[in-house]
Amino acid sequence: MLDLQRLRALHAVSVHGTVGAAAAALGFTPSAVSQQIAKLERETRTVLLEREGRGVRLTDEAWQLAEAAAELLAIVERAETRLEERRGVPSGRLTIAAFASAARGLLPSVLADLAVRHPGLDARLTEVDPHLSVDLVAKGAVDLVVAHDWDIAPLPAPAGVEQAPVGEDLCDLLVPEGHRFAGRTAVRRDELGGERWICQPPGRVCHDWLMRTLRGAGHEPDIVHQADENPTLVALVAAGLGVALIPRLGRGPLPAGVVEVPLDPMPVRRLYALWRTGAARRPAIAETVRTLRAHWPTVAARTSPPRQAAAHA
Numbered sequence: 001m002l003d004l005q006r007l008r009a010l011h012a013v014s015v016h017g018t019v020g021a022a023a024a025a026l027g028f029t030p031s032a033v034s035q036q037i038a039k040l041e042r043e044t045r046t047v048l049l050e051r052e053g054r055g056v057r058l059t060d061e062a063w064q065l066a067e068a069a070a071e072l073l074a075i076v077e078r079a080e081t082r083l084e085e086r087r088g089v090p091s092g093r094l095t096i097a098a099f100a101s102a103a104r105g106l107l108p109s110v111l112a113d114l115a116v117r118h119p120g121l122d123a124r125l126t127e128v129d130p131h132l133s134v135d136l137v138a139k140g141a142v143d144l145v146v147a148h149d150w151d152i153a154p155l156p157a158p159a160g161v162e163q164a165p166v167g168e169d170l171c172d173l174l175v176p177e178g179h180r181f182a183g184r185t186a187v188r189r190d191e192l193g194g195e196r197w198i199c200q201p202p203g204r205v206c207h208d209w210l211m212r213t214l215r216g217a218g219h220e221p222d223i224v225h226q227a228d229e230n231p232t233l234v235a236l237v238a239a240g241l242g243v244a245l246i247p248r249l250g251r252g253p254l255p256a257g258v259v260e261v262p263l264d265p266m267p268v269r270r271l272y273a274l275w276r277t278g279a280a281r282r283p284a285i286a287e288t289v290r291t292l293r294a295h296w297p298t299v300a301a302r303t304s305p306p307r308q309a310a311a312h313a
Contacts, residue, residue, distance in 0.1 A: 002043065004076065007069035009036035010048060010058075014066035015141040018055055025095070025126055025141055040065075073140055074278060081282040090284040091120035097133040098125060098146035101169075101230060101250030102271065106299050107146070110291050121284055130155070130205055137161060137274050144288055145274040150209040155272060163274040164289055167296035169249040169303075171267035172260045174233075176240040179259065186264040193219035196242035198233050201226045209267070210245055234258060248303040271296070 012022035013033070023030040041048050048062035058066065084091055098107050107125055114123050128136065130147035137145040138158045146166065149155030157163045173192075175181050181191075192214060200207045207226075214221045225236050230251055233244045238257040247269055254260060273289045280286075 006036045006040040009033045011066050011069040014058055015139045070140055078278055081279055084282050090118045090287045093122045094284045095142040096125050096144045097128040097136055097142040099130045100127055102146045103127045105250030110295050113291055148269045148271050150269045160277050161274050162277050162280055163272045166271040166273055166292050167300055169247045169269050171245055171247045173263050174237045174246055175243045175259050176237055177257050177259055181261050182259040184261050186262050188264050189217045196224045197221050198225045198236045198242040198244040
């Protein structure tokens with residue numbers, strides 16, 4: 001008899017690509033995941049993982065077993081959904097993946113609210129890039145995703161995944177004090193040529209949006225500095241090293257030396273909650289989505305900074 005938890009560990013490795021990433025998603029240590037898979041190898045008398053450089057790769061037999069594990073886990077999810085639906089209250093474990101600024105600026109208040117109102121719900125958060133998180137929810141690696149897209153780059157929802165809008169996050173142009181745009185009430189996109197840009201690395205949604213927007217306005221971006229975290233981007237702007245387009249959610253107060261200038265039209269990124277269609281009736285999913293949407297107006301108001309005259313007096 002195959003053990004479901006060991007199959008879950010193998011499935012997680014197949015989805016996340018490494019033992020360490022699978023362990024983080026499951027809330028275990030890498031050693032615990034490795035032990036689960038080693039036991040599964042002994043039970044099946046099959047080699048499932050092979051060393052490849054510093055990592056591992058799944059054997060052909062492991063991929064077949066991982067596909068079967070995904071089917072079994074989907075059946076278990078449906079059974080758990082029916083039981084939770086009969087109870088009528090959110091309960092059990094709910095795994096959530098969210099991009100960095102949502103994990104910092106939105107999810108803490110949402111998770112705290114859920115913990116107080118629904119003590120039987122064990123909600124757990126993992127920070128994941130939105131491009132990856134949508135695939136994770138489709139494959140059953142997480143239960144719910146908070147992801148985003150931009151007005152010029154819609155986020156596709158794969159088959160078997162439903163989504164609901166959470167809110168809209170505005171994005172501002174940040175420039176150093178003394179910059180030619182610092183005193184402006186608004187800047188048009190066709191005025192952005194010739195700037196030295198600070199942004200996230202290629203492959204990130206914000207980087208792709210910047211490249212497409214500037215090229216659409218007839219400018220080839222000059223990207224001089226790249227960093228993953230928004231606080232680092234803001235610090236580089238404060239040092240006078242360039243300008244950046246940064247969303248408001250999770251950005252925090254601007255330091256001295258940084259001026260916020262609205263763009264015209266203002267860039268907007270849209271936040272969504274996504275979940276598998278098979279789990280749509282689960283009370284934990286419905287209540288978490290409702291709570292996300294209920295908290296958004298307060299979060300959006302809090303992240304709307306004061307005008308520059310007050311912030312940089």
